[in-house]
Structure formats: structure tokens, C-alpha cells
Amino acid sequence: MSEEISTQETETPPEACELTTMLEQEFPGAVTGFHSHRGDETVIIERSALESVCRFLRDDSRCSFEIMMDLTAVDRLEMNETPRFEMVYHFKSLTHARRLRLKVRLAEDDCKIASIHHLWKAVDWYERECFDMFGIVFEGHPDLRRILMYDEFEGHPLRKDYPIDKQQPLVELKEVEERHVYGRHA
Amino acid sequence: METDYGGFKTTKFDSVVNWSRKFSLFQYPFVTACCGMEYMAAACSHYDISRFGAEIPRFSPRQADVLWVVGTITHKMSPILKTIYEQMADPKWVIAFGACASSGGFYQNYSVLQGIDRLIPVDLYIAGCPPRPEAVLDGLVELQNSIQNDGPTANGITPTAIRHKDQKADQLNRYFEISKKEVFENLQNPKSNRISTPGFTYSEDFVNVSPHIGYDSPRMQKDKAALKEK
Structure with missing residues (x-):
């Protein structure tokens, strides 16, 4: 059995986190937290600063994150964390061969965030998927509607309070003896 | 099964007609997911489904006999599947190919239909995830036996398992x-x-x-x- 590597050995010291220090200088007050694992950084920022930070990351020659890799959300209801939702953005820079993860925390009753589709076109469908699965509204998105589920579906299935196997059939199904109770631990 | 044609019992005629039906099945491969790979394997030269007469896939339901439902069917897809089934002319048979079509497979969640028999009557279930091509051909032979013995009324009414229980x-x-x-x-x-x-x-x-x-x-x-x- 290999020995467990402690987090301290893999965590790069704060002085070596280039992107974090750059963001803290350019956008004072926006960065609320960060960590870094073997040189790959994660920065937690305020929701109000998202659009300007993303534009800076794309346009500035020191960062030049050309590729928007992923956009997803985490529902932290079962971890008993507030704010409930955490948006996770992954960026990749080809010129500097670097990746960055950006996190934004959203409260349950106010899950709206600015859309960044005008910066990266690929974000369009990612934001639609986030809206479909979590119910997070992206302000400024040109066509925010469901992408994976059908329009008649009620609710947002990847939220933790949606019973995972509650079915909403579109056509009338034959009656089958249901012995299963909806919910995750049934 | 004997039928009446204007007062005459037609047993030999039925068996000949059923023989010709079973060895000339026109398939409609309704392929959605990974089981399609094994369907293709069964249909291609190594395992060769055309030995059993079921050679040509007809991609129009109007021209097909057997609806092969291959792969996962979600609720979003279910009205489409029902439309395709209803467009097929009698006599028609349905094969639930794989675990997802038979019972929802390992997907027990908000989006997957838990078995197509909740929607349309099924004649044959081929279990597996995905089933081996040999299992597919075995299933096809069973369907052919049931077509020969039970004729067009095989459609979900007399499942083969009960008929051939002793065997x-x-x-x-x-x-x-x-x-x-x-x-x-x-x-x-x-x-x-x-x-x-x-x-x-x-x-x-x-x-x-x-x-x-x-x-x-x-x-x-x-x-x-x-x-x-x-």
C-alpha cells in the first residue's frame, strides 16, 4: 500500500500561485478564497466580479485563456453548506499551457448569474444544461431553455432535493405494480 | 394455431404462412445506445443474422415486421417509439434488446423509461448489457419458433416461455x-x-x-x- 501523500506536500505555497496573485491585484476584493494542487489553481470569486474577471482572463496576454473547458454547478445541500450552489468554471490556456478553475457561490433564493456567452461561444449549451439540471438562471443568455430534459418536465433533476427516480412520463404508460418508493435510499 | 377461413380449418396453410413469415423477418432497428454495437455485430458477417432470414434492416416502419428496440429509451424518446410502433402494419413483433429496453437496465432515474413493455407489448426480451451476438441469435430463433407455433397472435399474448416451459x-x-x-x-x-x-x-x-x-x-x-x- 503506498503511503498517503499529505495535502501539504501537493499544495503549492501562496507565493507561487501566479494567477491568484494576478487576480488579487487586478480585482481587489473579488477573490474570496483559493487553493492550488501541484500548480493547478482554483480561485473562488464574487458573483459581481465574474464578467470582468472572465474578460480579463481571456484578453490579457499574461493569462490568455482561449478555451472555456467546462461549466457546471455543485449543489451543496447535503453537505450543509451555505450558499447552496457553487458554479465551477474550467479554463485552459494554450499559449501558457495552463489550467484554471473558477468557483462562484450562489445562494438558493438568488441563483442568478451573469452569462459569459459573449466571451466564449461554447458556453451557450453548458449554461443551458446548468439551467436545466439545477435551475440557475443566466442573465443575458440568448436562448435559455431546457436542453437535456423535455420542456414539459417540472423541476430541476440534479438538485439534491429532487427525488432521483421520480419519473414524469410523456405518454400514458401501462399500469405496472409499483413496489418501489421514489427517492434515493428506497 | 388453427384459424377459420370461411368455415374451413386451415392448419397446413397456417404453418406454411408462418414458416414464410418467420424466415423473412424485415427488421426495424430502433437503435439508441451501446447495444447497437452488438446488434451490428450480430448482423455482420461474423455472426451473420441473415442466415436466419432476417437480413435487411428496413428503416421505415411501414415496411418492417419486427421492431428491434435496441438501447436505452428515455421518457423524451417514448412518444417517438410509440409513434413508430403504431405506424407498423400487422403482423408485427417487438424485441426488447438489452437490459435498458427490457427493464430500464442499471438506470433507475428521472429520465429512463423502466422497460419498454410499459409502453408497447413485447414479444421477446434479450437480456444482457450488452447481450452477446450468440444470445441475440438464440433470441431470434426463439422468436421464430413462437411465430411458427403461435402465428401473428404471438404479440404479447402467449409468451414463448410459457409455451415451451418443459423444453x-x-x-x-x-x-x-x-x-x-x-x-x-x-x-x-x-x-x-x-x-x-x-x-x-x-x-x-x-x-x-x-x-x-x-x-x-x-x-x-x-x-x-x-x-x-x-
Whole structure:
């Protein structure tokens, strides 16, 4: 059995986190937290600063994150964390061969965030998927509607309070003896 | 099954018609997911579904006999599947190919229809995830038997399992009888000095062959204890 590597050995010291220090200088007050694992950084920022930070990351020659890799959300209801939702953005820079993860925390009753589709076109469908699965509204998105589920579906299935196997059939199904109770631990 | 055509019993006629139906099945492969790979494997030259007469896939429901529902059917897809089924002309049969079409498979969630028999009547279920091409061909042969014996009324009313219960029971008994003997004989490693009958014991060479697993089967535990005593 290999020995467990402690987090301290893999965590790069704060002085070596280039992107974090750059963001803290350019956008004072926006960065609320960060960590870094073997040189790959994660920065937690305020929701109000998202659009300007993303534009800076794309346009500035020191960062030049050309590729928007992923956009997803985490529902932290079962971890008993507030704010409930955490948006996770992954960026990749080809010129500097670097990746960055950006996190934004959203409260349950106010899950709206600015859309960044005008910066990266690929974000369009990612934001639609986030809206479909979590119910997070992206302000400024040109066509925010469901992408994976059908329009008649009620609710947002990847939220933790949606019973995972509650079915909403579109056509009338034959009656089958249901012995299963909806919910995750049934 | 005998039918009446204006007062005449037509048994021979039925059996001839059913014979021709079963050996000329036009398939509609409603393929959605990974099972499609095994469907393609069964249809191509190595396993060759055309030996059984079911050669051509007809991609129009109007021209097809058998609806092969291959892969996962979600609720979003279910109205489409129902439309396709209704567009097919009688006589028609439905095959639920794979675990997802039979029962929802390992997807028990908000989006997957838990088995297409909740939607349309199914004649044949081929289990597997995905089923081997040999299982597909075995299923096809069973469907052909049921078409021959039951005719167009095979559509979900007299499932083959009930009709051929005795035959199936014989097959299963035979399988269990031969499996114990043949499995152990064929597993015998030429380098080992194990006894080939089911009462084999692990030899000293092989008792510690996988220590990294960290689990000893009851047979292994017994044999290790016996070797230690020696």
C-alpha cells in the first residue's frame, strides 16, 4: 500500500500561485478564497466580479485563456453548506499551457448569474444544461431553455432535493405494480 | 394455431404462412445506445443474422415486421417509439434488446423509461448489457419458433416461455449437470497437481497465487489450513 501523500506536500505555497496573485491585484476584493494542487489553481470569486474577471482572463496576454473547458454547478445541500450552489468554471490556456478553475457561490433564493456567452461561444449549451439540471438562471443568455430534459418536465433533476427516480412520463404508460418508493435510499 | 377461413380449418396453410413469415423477418432497428454495437455485430458477417432470414434492416416502419428496440429509451424518446410502433402494419413483433429496453437496465432515474413493455407489448426480451451476438441469435430463433407455433397472435399474448416451459426446464437441467464437471476439468492448469473432480484442493504452488487481493475463498481457507497442518 503506498503511503498517503499529505495535502501539504501537493499544495503549492501562496507565493507561487501566479494567477491568484494576478487576480488579487487586478480585482481587489473579488477573490474570496483559493487553493492550488501541484500548480493547478482554483480561485473562488464574487458573483459581481465574474464578467470582468472572465474578460480579463481571456484578453490579457499574461493569462490568455482561449478555451472555456467546462461549466457546471455543485449543489451543496447535503453537505450543509451555505450558499447552496457553487458554479465551477474550467479554463485552459494554450499559449501558457495552463489550467484554471473558477468557483462562484450562489445562494438558493438568488441563483442568478451573469452569462459569459459573449466571451466564449461554447458556453451557450453548458449554461443551458446548468439551467436545466439545477435551475440557475443566466442573465443575458440568448436562448435559455431546457436542453437535456423535455420542456414539459417540472423541476430541476440534479438538485439534491429532487427525488432521483421520480419519473414524469410523456405518454400514458401501462399500469405496472409499483413496489418501489421514489427517492434515493428506497 | 388453427384459424377459420370461411368455415374451413386451415392448419397446413397456417404453418406454411408462418414458416414464410418467420424466415423473412424485415427488421426495424430502433437503435439508441451501446447495444447497437452488438446488434451490428450480430448482423455482420461474423455472426451473420441473415442466415436466419432476417437480413435487411428496413428503416421505415411501414415496411418492417419486427421492431428491434435496441438501447436505452428515455421518457423524451417514448412518444417517438410509440409513434413508430403504431405506424407498423400487422403482423408485427417487438424485441426488447438489452437490459435498458427490457427493464430500464442499471438506470433507475428521472429520465429512463423502466422497460419498454410499459409502453408497447413485447414479444421477446434479450437480456444482457450488452447481450452477446450468440444470445441475440438464440433470441431470434426463439422468436421464430413462437411465430411458427403461435402465428401473428404471438404479440404479447402467449409468451414463448410459457409455451415451451418443459423444453426450457430440460435445457437448464442439462446446463447445470454439465457445468460442474466441465468447468473444473477445463480450468485445470497443466502445471498444477490438482485433482480434477469437484473436490479439488489447492496445491502448495498455487495456494498463494494472489495475496494482493486480500480475500480467501472458503475453499482456499480450508486448503491453506490443511496445508499448514501438513
